Amino acid sequence: MKKNNLPLSTPVTATAAVLGSAALLLGVLTSAPASAALGTAPVTLTVQYETTAAPEEKWKAIAKEFTKKYPNVKIEFSAITNEAKGGPNLQVLSSAGAPDIGLIPLNSNVYTQLVKNKALVPLNGIFAADNTVKRIGPPADTLKQADGNYYAAPHSVVFYNVLWTNPVALKKAGVTLPADKHLTNVTQLIQISKKCEKAGYAGLAMGGKTNFQASWMFDAMMPSAVSDAALNNYINSYKEDEKITAKWTDVGILKSLKALEQIAKGGVYQKGYLGMDLDQATAYFTSGKSCMLLGGTWMPGGAFEADTKAGTMKFTPGFAVLPSVVTGNRSTFTPYYGDAFGVPTKSKNQEWALELLRYSVSDEGQRIGVLEASGNFPAVNTVPKSAYTKIPKIVLDVLSHVEEYGAKSGWTSEVPGAYGQAFLNPLIQKLQEGKTTAAQIGKDLQAELLKVRKNGL
Amino acid sequence: MTSLKEVQSKESQHPKQGRVFRSKKKKIGLDGTNIRSAKFALIPVFVLLFLFLGLPVINSIQLSFSRWGGLGPLEPVGFQNYTDLFADEQMRYSSRITVLYAFSVAIGVVAIATVLAAAVSASVRGHKIYKVIWFFPGIAPPTAVAIFWSSGFQPETGIVNTILGKIGLGGDHAWLASSETALYPVIFVGIWSAVGFAFLVILGAIEQIPISVREAATVDGANIRQQFFKITLPLIRPVMLIMLTLQIIWTFNGFTVVWAMTTGGPADSTSILPILAYKEAFRFGRFGTAAAMAVIAGIFLMIIGSIGIRLSRSEQR
Numbered sequence: 001m002k003k004n005n006l007p008l009s010t011p012v013t014a015t016a017a018v019l020g021s022a023a024l025l026l027g028v029l030t031s032a033p034a035s036a037a038l039g040t041a042p043v044t045l046t047v048q049y050e051t052t053a054a055p056e057e058k059w060k061a062i063a064k065e066f067t068k069k070y071p072n073v074k075i076e077f078s079a080i081t082n083e084a085k086g087g088p089n090l091q092v093l094s095s096a097g098a099p100d101i102g103l104i105p106l107n108s109n110v111y112t113q114l115v116k117n118k119a120l121v122p123l124n125g126i127f128a129a130d131n132t133v134k135r136i137g138p139p140a141d142t143l144k145q146a147d148g149n150y151y152a153a154p155h156s157v158v159f160y161n162v163l164w165t166n167p168v169a170l171k172k173a174g175v176t177l178p179a180d181k182h183l184t185n186v187t188q189l190i191q192i193s194k195k196c197e198k199a200g201y202a203g204l205a206m207g208g209k210t211n212f213q214a215s216w217m218f219d220a221m222m223p224s225a226v227s228d229a230a231l232n233n234y235i236n237s238y239k240e241d242e243k244i245t246a247k248w249t250d251v252g253i254l255k256s257l258k259a260l261e262q263i264a265k266g267g268v269y270q271k272g273y274l275g276m277d278l279d280q281a282t283a284y285f286t287s288g289k290s291c292m293l294l295g296g297t298w299m300p301g302g303a304f305e306a307d308t309k310a311g312t313m314k315f316t317p318g319f320a321v322l323p324s325v326v327t328g329n330r331s332t333f334t335p336y337y338g339d340a341f342g343v344p345t346k347s348k349n350q351e352w353a354l355e356l357l358r359y360s361v362s363d364e365g366q367r368i369g370v371l372e373a374s375g376n377f378p379a380v381n382t383v384p385k386s387a388y389t390k391i392p393k394i395v396l397d398v399l400s401h402v403e404e405y406g407a408k409s410g411w412t413s414e415v416p417g418a419y420g421q422a423f424l425n426p427l428i429q430k431l432q433e434g435k436t437t438a439a440q441i442g443k444d445l446q447a448e449l450l451k452v453r454k455n456g457l
Numbered sequence: 458m459t460s461l462k463e464v465q466s467k468e469s470q471h472p473k474q475g476r477v478f479r480s481k482k483k484k485i486g487l488d489g490t491n492i493r494s495a496k497f498a499l500i501p502v503f504v505l506l507f508l509f510l511g512l513p514v515i516n517s518i519q520l521s522f523s524r525w526g527g528l529g530p531l532e533p534v535g536f537q538n539y540t541d542l543f544a545d546e547q548m549r550y551s552s553r554i555t556v557l558y559a560f561s562v563a564i565g566v567v568a569i570a571t572v573l574a575a576a577v578s579a580s581v582r583g584h585k586i587y588k589v590i591w592f593f594p595g596i597a598p599p600t601a602v603a604i605f606w607s608s609g610f611q612p613e614t615g616i617v618n619t620i621l622g623k624i625g626l627g628g629d630h631a632w633l634a635s636s637e638t639a640l641y642p643v644i645f646v647g648i649w650s651a652v653g654f655a656f657l658v659i660l661g662a663i664e665q666i667p668i669s670v671r672e673a674a675t676v677d678g679a680n681i682r683q684q685f686f687k688i689t690l691p692l693i694r695p696v697m698l699i700m701l702t703l704q705i706i707w708t709f710n711g712f713t714v715v716w717a718m719t720t721g722g723p724a725d726s727t728s729i730l731p732i733l734a735y736k737e738a739f740r741f742g743r744f745g746t747a748a749a750m751a752v753i754a755g756i757f758l759m760i761i762g763s764i765g766i767r768l769s770r771s772e773q774r
Contacts, residue, residue: 087739090527109527109742117529208634209722272612274723275633280611422740429724433636457526457742 043352044074046099048089050339051079058155061373062360069359073352085339086110086417094119098346100353104152105417106142106338111152112416112457114342120151121343121350126358127153135361135380139337142414146239152340153361155369156376159333159407160296161220162398163204163320164304169291170318173199181401182330183323186259190266196291202270205290207278212412213294214428215421216334217322219410221259224324224331225252228408235414238452248445252326257431257438259325264432274429279303286313292320296336297399300392301375319398321405333402334410337379419452514755520748527742538749547725547733548750554640555709555729555754562647563704567697569648570655575685577656578663588660595653603717606646607633610718633719636726643715643727647708655700662696663689695769702765706758730754 049059056077063075078099080089086108093102093114104111104120114120127133127150133140136154143150165177173195183189193203207213223231230246237244247253263269270290273281278295285293286307293299300317307313324331341360343353359365366378367387375390377399388396412421427444430436521538523531542548573591577584594602609616612629622628632638666689674684690697712731715721721728721736728736730750738747 087735090739094528109740113526113528113742116526119528209720271629272631272634274635275607275631275639275719276611280608418741418743422736426722426725429722430636433724435636435724 038070038351038355040072042072042074043349044076045101045349045352045356046076046078047101047356048078048080048085048099048103048341050085050103051081058369058374058376059360062356062365062369065364065368066356066359070355073356075356090114093344094346096346098344100343100347100349101341101357102344104340104342106152106154106340107413107415107417107420109416109418109457111340112418114344115145115151116457119345121345121347121354122149122151123153123342123354123357124148124150126354126361130358130362132361132380135363135382136337137381139335139379142235143340146241152342153357154337154340154379155360156337156339156366156374156379158297158336158376159398159402160336160410160413161216161294161322161331161334162296162299163322164285164293164295164299165318165320166201166285166288166291166315167318168315169196169199169201169288173201173291175291177318177320180405181319182321182405185323185327186262186266186325189263189323190268192291193266193268197267201288202284202290203268204292204294205270205281205285206273206294207276207281208269208274208429208432209280210277212421212425213278213281214425214432215412216294216410217260217263218256218424218428219334219412220322220331221256221325222253222411223408224329225256225326226250231408231411234411235409238415238419238449238457240453240456244449244453247442248449249439249442253442253445254438255325257428257441259323260428261431261434261438265434274432283307283312288314297395298376300394305392317394319394319401321401330405332405332407333398334413335402335407336410336413338413416457418457419448423448517748517751517755520745521752523745523748525744527738527744531745534745538745539753542746542749542753547728550725551728551730551733554727555731558640558644558647558715558729559705559709561644562651562708563701565644565648566651566655566704567659567701569652570659570700571690571693571697573652573656574660574663575689577660578689579681591656592653594650595657597650599650599713600717602646602650603714606642606649607718610642634723636722636724639719639723639727643718646714646718647711650714651704651707655704658700659693659696662693666692698765698769702762702769705761705765709754709758709761 047059047063049056056079059075059077063077067073067075080092080103085103086105087110089103090110090113092098093104093110094117104114123132132153133144133150136143139154139157140150143152143154145151163183170177170192173192175192175195178184183192189204196203222234226234226246230250230252233242233244233246234248236242237246270276270281270284276284282293282295282299282303284290285295286304304313304317321333322331341357343350343357347353360369361380363380363383366380366383370376370378371383371387372390375392375395377391391399412424414420424441424445427436427441431438431441520531522533522535524534524537525531573587577588577591581587608614610618610630610633612618612631612634618628618630621630632642670688670692671684674688679687709729710731711729712735715727715729715732716735719727721732725733731754734747734750734754737743737750
């Protein structure tokens, strides 16, 4: 049983507590805390990070503190691209030259294969030592594998499906957003975009070319159209031992898909969006050409800050939430814990790697690396809010909104990409182009689900 | 050096070696000892070829008959990957557009390169600078080229649309955003980036034509156009055919430009075979199917290559 509803402040449910306790017990039984095996001999650890600024800063900050504690340890870095982390990195992590700590997106084939082939070191010991399962909270449930082990540690949480707004453009277009930030329905989003267009702006900037944004909106809308139990089943039913109780041809799914079609046909996006990637769409928004941008909480401290410093972004953004497809319901922002870290079994310094990973998910590591160095939210819920000093104000506002209205898991960020994002995205692009129907996508998804259950991933 | 007569004499004395000496090799005067030495000297080459070409090919073929997610042991599945591929609509579509893409680019490249080479060879004004300028795209990194043109084809802000807008042809075409049109900019960029190299090769071939042939044609009253179609083109045809064959193979196997411009989209409309194989392997974890695609594409290209070489040889004769 998986629980996918946040808010982050929600107390751990009885189920999660039982699971957490079991995990702790299992962890204690299966392996002792890694620090027991540490020595003082010189050691060099290699850590992978993605080639964007924030992860690099995070690991550098963590490494600085860690090497202060352990002067015999030297930490080197190995950069990989966004494209490589979910695909070709599998060969790196399973090779003799594997890094000691690898970057492993949880919704990628890399993670699926590494776990299936026992190519990652179980983290139960370090998780048990610091009560990490409980500190991560309900999202830790999805980390636990069928064999009872944890193989990956999330380092931060971000929220995507944030509609960043340009207040200057919206004002010129005569648009007033609802006080609670929630767009009421798809029609309202289309009307706002039309007003923006009349005022000389595109409605919503999005990078349709990149392989993930087309399915983001589905992640936001689908949970508002199905029950929590159904959402749990959609997320877990690809596993052979999970009974299918929710079908992809059900009405909530079809409504969500039809909404995506309606939005595309309604001219909400900028012209040529299917040929633009997220970076291009972001630049489109920050240069003041659109009223809104589909993005996430990493943007204010990243592209927005950089473009403001460069003088190309001349407004302070606001935010809103995508509409629900069911009257009276609300969509939410979508949390992503997915870019986790693990220790490959090919690592030559496993004990030290485990200790460094343990430090990275400790309260101190999370504060130094995630909050202070990269401006993201920590993956654990035990870092006091008073430490959130480096997070941009607007991102804290998004967090307050999440605490008030909750946040539901996105299907494509929870299931393996081969069944989720990689499969769904081209279908949504076809839907946006009017080359398929919501009903057909529902059938395709259902057929794929049965195929995955039969053949595995 | 062993004379031809001596070789023929030895051939009659050694019937087993006679089969070898009946081949054209006897004309270069190799005797039995030299052939053995040559074979011995070739061993390292064959070892290297086996290691770096043979083994990967054998491995790919083996993989194409297996199920493999990228890690762990192979699971033999017989012809399943092939039957799945032949039944797959996306595979059929990707095969069609790959052939269209490869042939369009190759024909475009050779045609434009020939015209440019003929112009430079005819010493049009500024021919020396053109020789450099036209080669520039050929040395630009493919990723940089693709990113440049990907921006260039954007509606409103792209340079192509800006130019079209200024000449009244509309400045907001979104070619890359539609599955109906996305392949055309990709073909254009493929031609643009490859024409420089073909231009140099074909220019070299044109300049190999003896000046006396042209002078004779001029004396006979042939104008420049007639000289181009009746003398230049027939004489450089073997080079053009080789260039065409190579360009088809290179473009067929091309990945970078298409990936950087469209990532195979929208809606898989520009997923040529290398991109489809990449997605199969690294996004879906179906390395067996990807290997089967590679084998099918490899066989197709071997046929194309053989035809190209045969045609080129017959032209040379």
